[in-house]
Amino acid sequence: MTFDLKRRLAAEALGTALLVATVVGSGIMADRLSDDGAVSLLGNTVATGAILVVLITIFGPISGAHFNPVVTMVFAAGRKIEAFAAMLYAAAQIAGGVAGTLMAHAMFDLPLLQVSETVRTGAGQWLAEAVATFGLVLTILMALRFRTEAIPSLVGLYITAAYWFTASTSFANPAVAVARALSNTFSGIRPTDVPGFIVAEVIGALVAATLTGWMLAERNTATSTTTVKGTE
Template sequence: MAFDLTRRLAAEAMGTGILVATVVGSGIMADRLSDDVAVSLLGNTAPTGAILVVLISILGPISGAHFNPAVTMVFAAKREIEAPAAALYVLAQVVGGIAGTLIAHAMFDLPLFQISETVRTGTGQWIAEAVATFGLVLTILAGLRFRGDAIPWLVGLYITAAYWFTASTSFANPAVAVSRAFSNTFAGIRPTDVPAFIVAEVTGALIATAVVGWMLADKNTSASLASVKEIE
């Protein structure tokens, strides 16, 4: 990459922090403005999708705009980022995300340090997180292959949709799950529920990587075989 690791880590921490501040902050605002849960969720959804478009557009050229340990894991598995750098990316994302939670609390004059009591557990929730992360990684990998210029919009729109079609409201991000455990607000998740969410997210990401790898490799292999036959 054109930027050194220090700047890339700063971009990852900043981007994840702003993302989490948006998720938690918009959740607090939406909850204050409406007693209707559906309206509050909509008020939480739109800012999240919008900020992803912005963050990926402005920070993507610096760090790749992962903002998500599951995404970093996928690129490490594809050997597009070295393992030591990937580990530092994950650390930056988690630290940045927790900072984003604290900043959201400060903006709304809430206690900075909180522990969520919101229960998010059960088979449906875990399946939802696996599906949400599968779709996110699918969107990123296929998007990079076919519409790299549209990645910010593709990811923003996917997360906007996934808020509503998944039972878990699509965390799809281990760093976000950890960060939201420190907020006893609309966006929170009970700490004891976080590990299962992370397992589901990693599982979904790995399945998506395998599926996309198979789909794209199959196309490349077919094209290569056709070229060989033409030469013969």
């Protein structure tokens, strides 16, 4: 079933809103329930990985469940989505992410409008974001070729792991980075640090797309087939 652009954009906005509400909301909840940073991060991780499985499963058939401008960028580069639609996807994702942050604040009776003061910058953080986004895009593109039905669980599991093996806790998503800059809570990021994250995420996504394209290129068997026929 093919859905029109309006419905696809609604799915992208709603899905990203629910994703960010989960990231920010679970961070607030975890921080309130525990003074142990590791325990708080674990709670944040489990909630994020779980919601990704749900959101990709239910919205995937409608919009592709990108929820991420760099994922949309990669699909646009591969001509799997038109450039104009891709720009609207990114706008919907960012708007949805901001709405998700506001929703989380409202649920926990916090001021709706905030600016994060959490410092996340430096070479290690940028490398971590490039690696996190590289792995995410690699997972999606490989799964699209070999295990499409497993994409929701694979993405959820990858992000769950990346929360812990990357120094940045794996934002891997410009829309999420922008939205989290508007939350001075456990999951926040200082606005001045967002551009560095976005650049790293774009680089990681492009490297993953390039490498995957090379690895999955169809092998030309014309020469070997001709040789065999010629010896018959």
